[in-house]
Amino acid sequence: MQISKGVEWAVHAASLLNGLPAGRGLKAEAMARYHDVPAAYMAKQLQALSKAGITKSSRGAHGGYRLAKPADEISLWDITAAVDGKGPAFRCTEIRQNGPCGLKPKDCKQACQIAAAFAVAEQAFRDSLEAVTLADIAGQVVNDAQPDHLFAIMNWLNAETVPLSDKGL
Template sequence: MQISKGVEWAAHAASLMCALPPGKGLRAEALARYHGVPAAYMAKQMQALSKAGIVQATRGKQGGYRLARTADKITLWDIMAAIEGSAPAFACTEIRQNGPCGAKPEQCRQTCAIAAAFYHAETLLRDHLRSVSLTTIAAGVVAELPTAHLQDVGAWLEQEAVALG
């Protein structure tokens, strides 16, 4: 399974928004500039997060995005599902019924070991992503970055944040 860049970009954007003061937001263009990614593509990710209720979008000259819920109520699974969708990554096609030695449908009433292994792995991934909140991610970022870098981020946020109505 390959997780798209959009998931990564959306998770980074959402984790940055954890640091916004109340009533403030960031424009999609500012988020794109901060992360060094194309503005149109960041805007697409932000629209998907907004549609999923992860961020709140405010339109207009002073428009922007902020988290729609507290960071502890948003998980990496929420973000991934908003960007990629929640359909299973693995879809069994019952290939074991094909070809000259294919099994009869009545022999395939139970999930085969291959499909079962993929389903199990996906369940573990989804459960793990559901257990990681933006609060956990933000705490990790703060713990790993030097104070001077965090101060630079704070100054950037102060300069770029817009008051949302």
């Protein structure tokens, strides 16, 4: 049971986007460089975020990414689901219907007890992640950070961000 590395990168990237000034964007390569990770693979995660409606992108010269909605409407679960999929972690293959004592399909109208228990646990996991938004993360980071570190980030963002075109949003 592993969460893909892409989820970590995607959350960090989204947090970074949250920090940039209004009306400006950041390209995938810059975000990869900021975190010192392979650019092409970071780009893949950002595509997943755009597909899920978490980020918006604009192509061409001076293109880039920005958040598609307020940070307090983007939960950690939203990002996890966008990158790793929203399917259940426990996949019941109904082996209770197999073998010499297998149940008949008509006696399997309610879910397998084992699968049901895992579904409850996964729901608890999701609920916990849904309760944490990008805004929460950002707030904690700002609180804990040294002032000069925040200043350094601001400077870097000012140098790297581009004003997004009107169409691109």
